[in-house]
Amino acid sequence: MASSSLTPLSFSLSSELLPSGSSHKPNSLSWSSSFPQLRISASSIPCPSNLSFHKKFVIEAAWTRRSRSEAAKKPNRKSWKQRTDMYLRPFLLNVFFSKRFIHAKVMHRGTSKVISVATTNSRDLRNTLPSLTDNDAARVIGKLIAERSKEADVYAIAYEPGKNERIEGRLGIILDTIQQNGIIFV
Secondary structure, X not given: OOHHHEOOOOOEEEEOOOOOOOOOOOOOOOXXXXXXXXXXXXXXXXXXXXXXXXXXXXXXXXXXXXXHHHHHHOOOOOOHHHHHHHHHOOEEEEXXXXXXXXXXXXXXXXXXXXXEEEEXXXXXXXXXXXXXXXXXXXXXXXXXXXXXXHHOOOOEEEOOOOOOOOOOHHHHHHHHHHHHOOOEEO
């Protein structure tokens, strides 16, 4: 490449405030009207002579609320739903199935206080139920959770299934039994 294709150019940027004696009033009340006026002159810029870039010189500025470094500090900001859901649906049902038992509890999301608990591992159920993991045990757990939640004046609870969790089988039986006993799912 020959050096003759580039032309030497100069660039100057000056920021001058308006004279203090002038009675200049801003055209609008926007935040950009409070900035000093900039006088930008681009007499010439080094660029290839075959481009017509030197005829149009554009300065672009991006005004963002947060810089990239600030955005990088908080990459996992929660969505609006994630931030407000615990106040709109405060009571959450948690169900766990192990190989030997079924555990269920209703918790208050904001305070992490346990409202009601039922498990087939408790002494009264362990001795009375023939099987601690079958469909009948799921019905008993659902009925106990509903009764104990009503005692604590909780009549509406939420259940959020896991990522690959389907509401069927024993889980579906527990949820249906809770609903049949007067608890509303929101």
